[in-house]
Amino acid sequence: MMKSLFLSVLLVSVLFMNSFSEVQGKKWKGEGTTQNLESIVIGRCYDYIGIVNPAVGEKNCSAIWEAFKNAFINKDPCNILPNDYELFINLSFHTIPPNKSLFWENNQLLVNSFAGRGRRYMSLADTLFGFVADYLNWCGQANSAGLDYESCPTTEECENNAVESFWRKASATYAQHSSGVIHVLLNGSVVGGAYPEPGFFADYEIPNLQKDKVSEIVIWVVDDIEGPDIESCGTHTVKILENRLKTLGYDVTCTDNYKSVMFLLCLDYPDDSKCTLSSAVFSVDGSLLSDGPFTDTGTIWSVVVSQL
Amino acid sequence: MPFRPGSARARQRSVLLVGSAVLLAALVLAVVLASLLTHEKQEVGPKMMKWKDRGTTKNLREVILGRCYSYVMARYPELGDKDCLKIWESLKQAFIYKNPCNITSEDYEPLMELATHPIPCNKSLLWSKTSDLVHRYTKSNQNFLTLEDTLLGYMADRVSWCGDPSDPGINYESCPKRSECESNPSSVFWKMASKLFAEAACGVVQVMLNGSVEAGAFRSSSIFGSIEIFNLNPDKVTEVHIWLMHDIGGPQSESCSGHSIKRLKSILEERNFKITCVDNYRPVQLLQCVHNPDHTDCRLCTNTT
Numbered sequence: 302m303m304k305s306l307f308l309s310v311l312l313v314s315v316l317f318m319n320s321f322s323e324v325q326g327k328k329w330k331g332e333g334t335t336q337n338l339e340s341i342v343i344g345r346c347y348d349y350i351g352i353v354n355p356a357v358g359e360k361n362c363s364a365i366w367e368a369f370k371n372a373f374i375n376k377d378p379c380n381i382l383p384n385d386y387e388l389f390i391n392l393s394f395h396t397i398p399p400n401k402s403l404f405w406e407n408n409q410l411l412v413n414s415f416a417g418r419g420r421r422y423m424s425l426a427d428t429l430f431g432f433v434a435d436y437l438n439w440c441g442q443a444n445s446a447g448l449d450y451e452s453c454p455t456t457e458e459c460e461n462n463a464v465e466s467f468w469r470k471a472s473a474t475y476a477q478h479s480s481g482v483i484h485v486l487l488n489g490s491v492v493g494g495a496y497p498e499p500g501f502f503a504d505y506e507i508p509n510l511q512k513d514k515v516s517e518i519v520i521w522v523v524d525d526i527e528g529p530d531i532e533s534c535g536t537h538t539v540k541i542l543e544n545r546l547k548t549l550g551y552d553v554t555c556t557d558n559y560k561s562v563m564f565l566l567c568l569d570y571p572d573d574s575k576c577t578l579s580s581a582v583f584s585v586d587g588s589l590l591s592d593g594p595f596t597d598t599g600t601i602w603s604v605v606v607s608q609l
Numbered sequence: 610m611p612f613r614p615g616s617a618r619a620r621q622r623s624v625l626l627v628g629s630a631v632l633l634a635a636l637v638l639a640v641v642l643a644s645l646l647t648h649e650k651q652e653v654g655p656k657m658m659k660w661k662d663r664g665t666t667k668n669l670r671e672v673i674l675g676r677c678y679s680y681v682m683a684r685y686p687e688l689g690d691k692d693c694l695k696i697w698e699s700l701k702q703a704f705i706y707k708n709p710c711n712i713t714s715e716d717y718e719p720l721m722e723l724a725t726h727p728i729p730c731n732k733s734l735l736w737s738k739t740s741d742l743v744h745r746y747t748k749s750n751q752n753f754l755t756l757e758d759t760l761l762g763y764m765a766d767r768v769s770w771c772g773d774p775s776d777p778g779i780n781y782e783s784c785p786k787r788s789e790c791e792s793n794p795s796s797v798f799w800k801m802a803s804k805l806f807a808e809a810a811c812g813v814v815q816v817m818l819n820g821s822v823e824a825g826a827f828r829s830s831s832i833f834g835s836i837e838i839f840n841l842n843p844d845k846v847t848e849v850h851i852w853l854m855h856d857i858g859g860p861q862s863e864s865c866s867g868h869s870i871k872r873l874k875s876i877l878e879e880r881n882f883k884i885t886c887v888d889n890y891r892p893v894q895l896l897q898c899v900h901n902p903d904h905t906d907c908r909l910c911t912n913t914t
Contacts, residue, residue, distance in 0.1 A: 335682055336678070336682060337678040337682070337693070340671075340674045340675055340678050340693075341675050341678045341679050341682070342675075343671050343675060344671045344672050344673070344674050344675010344676060344678070344679070345675050345679070347667070347668035347671045347672050347675070348672045348675060348676065351666055351667050351668065351672065352666070352672070352767050352768065362668070362671070413748070414745075414748055414749040415899070417745070421900075436683055560902040560903075560907075560909075561898075561899050561900070561902045562899075563909075564895045564896070564898040564899040564902060564907070565749060565895075565896070565899050567892075567895045568746075568749050568750050568892050568895055568896055569750065569892075571891040571892045571895060572891075574910070575909070576895060576909070577909065577910040578891070578894065578895070578898070578906070578907065578908065578909060578910065579908045579909065579910045
């Protein structure tokens, strides 16, 4: 009787442990490597040099992929260092036009839109080395040439992981080769501070700016349309940033709610009072109304309704 | 052999012999060289047809595959069942080794079947003469989809391809312009993709037109005017909303009450669609103001410096 009880307890615990280990089977807490990573990286490389920005000239996209892969393949995924990507950077590097660099914190999608695919500004994601890796995830494993598609370490689990080290190296390179007027777009509605420390801009970009190549640093602090105005120029972390840059010897200007960016944010909130345009409109019959200020109730639409 | 003194005829004969030997050698050399040169030319493919437009995009296969995987991964994870390799193969088969002036919609059938996917209702955004603006808009506002935001359009955007009957079957040097022949790979592709995109639309359909164009905002010769409006399904589509945009500081050639818009309205009404039209749809105008923040049309009501 005791034996059968013991056996059933044993059985149950073994089963429990099995299912437990299945759930806990993933090595790391982060998402695994992006599927078809190689095809995506190589495809994006040819896309960039052939279509997105042909001005960068010929690049060897297969060699770029190999260098990228060799930075983290067959190694402890918690021991990948930024300089492991040195060859990748050397092969994919191209100059950044002066006055086009755009740094940012806490507003990635906004920056993507604002940069205009590299036409207005060239953010890191608009360079070849940033473009091929943007939004992707990857890691390898020790003693195996394969990519880990199951899971990858988060930065909390270990700092020196493949993705973190990549962006550290890419950010440093980007900063090093930026010149002319440098722009930084910060989010004034974020609780942690518009200028986060630690952060990529603070730790990997500012230290790599070249004093003799940079003529001015322009800071834009923009609040979310319906977000709180937690920080602005001259306050809190923005003040810390301004002081740091001035101490380093840079010419610094700061603007709150830079209009161009505001318009972009207004896309999702066209009826917000911050977004109301005072432009002229057409009347129903199509004739132009004279210029005049608008009430906050919004633009008058010209609507031509068909028969029902 | 000892020289026989005094034999002039013998000397003449030997000169002739030497001379003809040299001539013969030269001839042989010339023939060999000529055949070598023409052989090389043949390898390069002098038979490939020459056209006026840019040739097939370099590394087309890698670009298409990369875009396909990127799209499936990043933008619409629920499309996980798309086989990008098959999609590439079906695209290639549509044009490789074929005369690029003889492409038919049948050629693209397999590709279209593999790569089309359903579009959520109320999200279709058609357009005409507003390419730059409409795509900046969908990039910033994921509520709407143009054809170029679907898998098919995303893969093909800004890319070109055409074949040729001679090796290697793909023409990287040039491809036919529409003016050279209508049934070229690009025109046939976009016409077919546009037709399917219109057919897939449901609910409210949006259209962005350009009211600053001299020739009129709505043109029957455009893909929108000749294909898309005729392939909207009245059983699925409830309303058509027209956004008539003027360039900031640009001419206001036409507005919602203009001639071509009236014509468009009557075509759509005949097919039983409800239509509305708005001049300078505000969210899109705000996008235009990003590049013209100081223009008088972009003055904000709230106080700005």
